[in-house]
Amino acid sequence: MKISLTFFLSLHCIFCIHAQNLVPNPSIEFLTPYRCPYLIDNWYSPNSETTDFLSACSGQTPVNYFGIQNPFDGIGYCGIRTYSGPEEWSVYPQYREYLAVKLIQPLERDSKYKVSFKYSVAENAGYTCDRLGIVLSEDPIQGSGVLNYMPQIENPTGIFLTDSVNWNTISGDYIANGGEQFIAIGNFYPDNQTHAMYYKANPGIYAKYYTYVYIDYVEIVKDPDYIPYLLIPNLVTANGDQMNDSFKISTNRNFTAFEVSIYNCWGAKVFESTSQTFEWTGDTMGVYYYQITTNKSNTYKGWVHVIKQ
Numbered sequence: 001m002k003i004s005l006t007f008f009l010s011l012h013c014i015f016c017i018h019a020q021n022l023v024p025n026p027s028i029e030f031l032t033p034y035r036c037p038y039l040i041d042n043w044y045s046p047n048s049e050t051t052d053f054l055s056a057c058s059g060q061t062p063v064n065y066f067g068i069q070n071p072f073d074g075i076g077y078c079g080i081r082t083y084s085g086p087e088e089w090s091v092y093p094q095y096r097e098y099l100a101v102k103l104i105q106p107l108e109r110d111s112k113y114k115v116s117f118k119y120s121v122a123e124n125a126g127y128t129c130d131r132l133g134i135v136l137s138e139d140p141i142q143g144s145g146v147l148n149y150m151p152q153i154e155n156p157t158g159i160f161l162t163d164s165v166n167w168n169t170i171s172g173d174y175i176a177n178g179g180e181q182f183i184a185i186g187n188f189y190p191d192n193q194t195h196a197m198y199y200k201a202n203p204g205i206y207a208k209y210y211t212y213v214y215i216d217y218v219e220i221v222k223d224p225d226y227i228p229y230l231l232i233p234n235l236v237t238a239n240g241d242q243m244n245d246s247f248k249i250s251t252n253r254n255f256t257a258f259e260v261s262i263y264n265c266w267g268a269k270v271f272e273s274t275s276q277t278f279e280w281t282g283d284t285m286g287v288y289y290y291q292i293t294t295n296k297s298n299t300y301k302g303w304v305h306v307i308k309q
């Protein structure tokens with residue numbers, strides 16, 4: 001009995017320390033061996049192009065057509081084309097490959113998540129480009145050619161991806177709108193918004209005129225310490241001392257919709273805005289009534305005193 005209790009406590013502690021990664025098959029492995037190398041578990045190509053799922057199970061890691069790279073984790077990873085040079089445009093105009101997956105559970109509204117994935121540039125690719133990011137979406141991510149989505153986490157513009165030796169990380173914090181349950185990784189920009197250059201003296205045969213990157217270990221983990229807040233002041237002292245000089249909200253949330261209206265004591269509207277970064281310095285001294293609606297559903301009402309002296 002005593003042993004069982006100790007075991008239970010240990011197990012409980014393990015789950016406490018490690019927040020759950022919401023990405024299924026995060027290491028991009030063939031979890032069902034007989035499917036290798038044709039059907040990867042969970043992951044798919046959202047634009048139906050030939051995304052490569054490379055694994056030692058089919059002899060495609062660490063050496064493959066595109067370069068040499070040991071997996072960051074496990075025995076496999078993914079390989080995608082993120083840009084094709086002008087030499088390929090007659091055959092492959094605006095050609096892109098992506099990898100996508102449905103999360104284990106949807107993201108929760110106003111929660112903060114750490115989003116990251118590993119990448120390494122394939123050494124046989126003749127071109128390098130700067131675009132690589134991850135999209136989080138409520139609806140399934142799909143389309144053809146360049147997928148029309150704005151990545152929430154991405155490599156900085158103008159920084160070319162060139163490291164073909166190490167695994168590097170693209171990561172960022174993401175405050176969820178709630179309901180996001182699909183992700184995709186790749187270059188979501190057309191050629192005229194992608195910075196690219198031919199940089200290899202001796203590229204390989206297969207990837208000579210395009211950019212090719214390996215992707216491994218994708219992680220989306222909730223930050224348990226993040227607490228969303230919204231502070232609304234009830235006093236404005238518009239005297240230029242930099243303290244309470246205007247009526248504005250303080251928040252760490254990003255509202256998808258926002259409205260604020262301010263009324264004087266006779267009920268006349270004196271200010272309105274749809275920007276959550278609004279600032280109202282007050283008309284004349286007095287007491288005003290405000291109404292703030294966030295995400296079209298939550299309404300906050302109250303009084304604000306304006307003092308001018």
Ligand SMILES: [Ca+2]
Binds near residue numbers: 028072073075216
């Ligand atoms: Ca892997």
Ligand SMILES: [Ca+2]
Binds near residue numbers: 069121122166
């Ligand atoms: Ca390499």
